[in-house]
Amino acid sequence: MQQDRQRKIRELFDEYIEMYAARDERLTERFSHNFSGYAGSGAALIQSRDEWIKITRRDFSQVPGRIRIEMLDLSLQELCDDVVMATAFFHIHLPSGGHLLSREVARLVLVFRLEAGEWMIVHSGISVPYHSAQADEIYPLQSLQEENSTLQALVDERTEALQESQAHYRLLMEDARDVLWRADPRLNIIYISPADERLRGFRADEVVGRHVFDMFTDEGIALVKGLLKHKALTGDPSEKDEFLTFEVEHRCKDGRLIWGEVTSKLDLDAQGKIIGYHGITREITERKALEEQVRQLAFYDPLTHLANRRLLVEHLDQAMSASKRSHRRGALVFLDLDNFKTLNDTHGHAVGDLLLVDVAKRLRACVREADTVARFGGDEFVVLLSELGTQADEAAAQTAAVAEKIRVHLAEPYLLQAATVDPQATAIEHRCTASIGVALFDGHEKSRGDVVDAADAAMYKAKEDGRNRIGFAPCPVAAA
Ligand SMILES: Nc1nc2c(ncn2[C@@H]2O[C@H](COP(=O)(O)OP(=O)(O)OP(=O)(O)O)[C@@H](O)[C@H]2O)c(=O)[nH]1
DSSP: OHHHHHHHHHHHHHHHHHHHHTTOGGGGGGEEEEEEEEETTTTEEEOOHHHHHHHHHHHHHHOOSOOEEEEEEEEEEEEETTEEEEEEEEEEEOTTTTOBSOSSOEEEEEEEEEETTEEEEEEEEEEOTTSOOOTTOSOTHHHHHHHHHHHHHHHHHHHHHHHHHHHHHHHHHHHOSSEEEEEOTTOBEEEEOTHHHHHHOOOHHHHTTSBGGGGBOHHHHHHHHHHHHHHHHHOOGGGTTSOEEEEEEEEOTTSOEEEEEEEEEEEEOTTOOEEEEEEEEEEOHHHHHHHHHHHHHHHBOTTTOOBOHHHHHHHHHHHHHHHHHHOOOEEEEEEEETTHHHHHHHHOHHHHHHHHHHHHHHHHHHSOTTSEEEEEETTEEEEEEOSOOSSHHHHHHHHHHHHHHHHHHHHSOEEEOOOOSOTTOOOEEEOOOEEEEEEEEOSOSSOHHHHHHHHHHHHHHHHHTTSSSEEEOOSSOOOO
16 A cells, blocks of 8 residues: 555656656646745745746746756655655756756655645755755746856857867878977887878888887987987077977888988976977978089089089198197198090090099099098099198108009009990090199198199199109198
């Protein structure tokens, strides 16, 4: 019997809740004539059924749509045979978008009493903890709902804008030709954009987790280490947010090397501690090739690829300054081919060119990598020897040995194969010597010009003395 009653009350309660949620006018029929209750947050006690009906209608008109009641708990308490108290805890979801009216739990207490064989509601108390009801206010659902939908519209608008900007950003990151990357404080890559795969062929998962240096050549690693060390030693702490830009060769998956210009910056936390690095790498292989071409045109002889007069002069200035500091002497060796004109006149300019190219090769083979071999113009060549002995005779002896080696090598026969359509054409054998003039320097000379003039004069003297010989300028060289 008790169970039946409880089931009945539960059904009535569910029905009440359903009608309340559906904003169903018939709900009012359930109230007893001897009704009392608390409206809104429980602030105002309603003494009559009619007043409660009025209030409920106002509440319903505020929010016409169906609301959703999310029941969390319902308990029934039998106060006596014909009085049962039902207490429920629940969340109220607003009609638009199912948003919660309040994050806190609402409580509804309904007291049912058997009146003439029917269970009627004699008391109702509701507590919805959004705020206390004002004097003439029941559930300020409408204003909350409006507020909520305004906020929701704003959230939707912002979300859309954010998604759009994220999509743009992603597009930029993914479509950009430049590689964007981030690294942790130990320089291990933690993010790399897809441009790297297009550029170097490595998938992002093959790069993430690897050290930044894995991308570079050994020379590149040395360069970057040097830069970082220099920055750490000399860097002003206030310059921590400055960009560091450098050019470095990068390894590709297929073994190619490409040039990249890296612009990187530190990531700092609020205390200024380094928490990582980020940057952009731009491929500059073409630009480097162009720069190299320009350098070649500006500083190298196009026929022999030896240094030209301009580069030789630069190197001579450097060698003279170094000599002054280190006290190690240097020498300028001037050469002019003997009777070169005859070859040109007999076999043509093209064959003459072949000889000049061959001479250049032989000269290079006679000296160390650090020495400069230049073509001064026509059939004139210059060799700059540096880091010789500190004593004049020692330096003179070293230079004489190199000059003699050059003289002997250049005097060996040349086989000049001119480019011709005739497959039978045989190579031209030619003999050619050079007259050589040497001037030693120790950096204390009045000018670079004095050294050049002295070597030139010594070469002319050698020519006058019968060619294929070496002449030494007086030491120290005489001022012009
Ligand atoms: N094939 C070729 N010849 C050049 C080039 N530049 C200059 N010459 C020629 O080199 C020759 C230089 O001649 P000289 O040094 O004056 O005379 P030489 O015949 O070498 O005689 P000596 O120097 O007195 O032994 C000239 O015939 C120039 O036309 C070049 O780029 N290619």
